[in-house]
Amino acid sequence: MRGWLRDVFLNLGPSAISHALMRLTGLALVVYLFLHIWTVGAVRRTAATRTPAESFDAALRAYDTPAGHLVEFLLLACVVVHALCGLRIVVADWFGLTRSQRGMLWGVAAAGAAILAVAVPFFLPHLVGR
Amino acid sequence: MMRDRTGGMWPWLLQRITAVLLVGGLAVHFTATHFAVERPLTFEVVRERLLSPAWVWFDLLLLGLALYHGLNGLHGVLLDHGIGPAVRRGSAWTLGALGVATFVVGAWILAPFAGVSP
Numbered sequence: 001m002r003g004w005l006r007d008v009f010l011n012l013g014p015s016a017i018s019h020a021l022m023r024l025t026g027l028a029l030v031v032y033l034f035l036h037i038w039t040v041g042a043v044r045r046t047a048a049t050r051t052p053a054e055s056f057d058a059a060l061r062a063y064d065t066p067a068g069h070l071v072e073f074l075l076l077a078c079v080v081v082h083a084l085c086g087l088r089i090v091v092a093d094w095f096g097l098t099r100s101q102r103g104m105l106w107g108v109a110a111a112g113a114a115i116l117a118v119a120v121p122f123f124l125p126h127l128v129g130r
Numbered sequence: 131m132m133r134d135r136t137g138g139m140w141p142w143l144l145q146r147i148t149a150v151l152l153v154g155g156l157a158v159h160f161t162a163t164h165f166a167v168e169r170p171l172t173f174e175v176v177r178e179r180l181l182s183p184a185w186v187w188f189d190l191l192l193l194g195l196a197l198y199h200g201l202n203g204l205h206g207v208l209l210d211h212g213i214g215p216a217v218r219r220g221s222a223w224t225l226g227a228l229g230v231a232t233f234v235v236g237a238w239i240l241a242p243f244a245g246v247s248p
Binding site for chain 2: 001004023029033034037040041043052053056057058060090094095
């Protein structure tokens with residue numbers, strides 16, 4: 001862990017930042033995947049006084065708060081960053097474009113910023129509590 | 131001597147293939163659960179979609195892809211931090227078992243939505 005951090009900082013630049021972001025968002029997404037399965041699993045953790053449907057709906061409603069939607073936005077950001085950085089690696093590898101990897105990095109940054117900027121208006125009403 | 135199967139080409143290639151499939155799959159999953167349906171998302175709304183077997187297969191496929199990609203990625207991180215061959219074999223089997231178990235639980239969770247109740 002400390003060795004990894006040192007490597008990132010010694011090589012600090014766009015590529016090292018991309019690598020660090022890839023790793024951090026990847027770990028965050030694994031955590032989210034299990035949280036997601038757990039949440040949907042509310043349908044199987046039904047109290048005697050409820051139907052499975054009510055149990056599921058209540059579990060989803062619990063996230064319908066400004067903090068819940070902030071986490072949702074962070075989730076989207078993680079997915080977008082991880083997907084774009086990952087696609088850059090796949091494209092560089094499979095299409096022999098390693099020489100263009102630096103340019104693609106700026107493309108990734110621009111595409112990521114654009115996607116998240118488009119998403120903000122959808123989230124904003126929920127973040128300020130309607 | 132047993133060959134070390136916990137690194138090498140296949141996990142690497144499958145990580146790339148699942149990556150590309152997940153980009154498309156997640157876009158569909160996201161659209162199906164946030165835009166193509168009435169809101170708020172409820173049990174009934176999800177059940178309506180999962181009445182179609184194609185959607186059940188899609189969700190199961192996405193679950194499998196996400197688990198493989200996530201846990202294989204996690205294993206890659208462990209390898210990066212220099213775990214030895216013995217630990218490596220153990221960690222590969224552990225993460226593999228965790229993935230299979232979680233897939234079974236995930237399918238079990240999906241069943242009520244699909245109107246199946248094992």
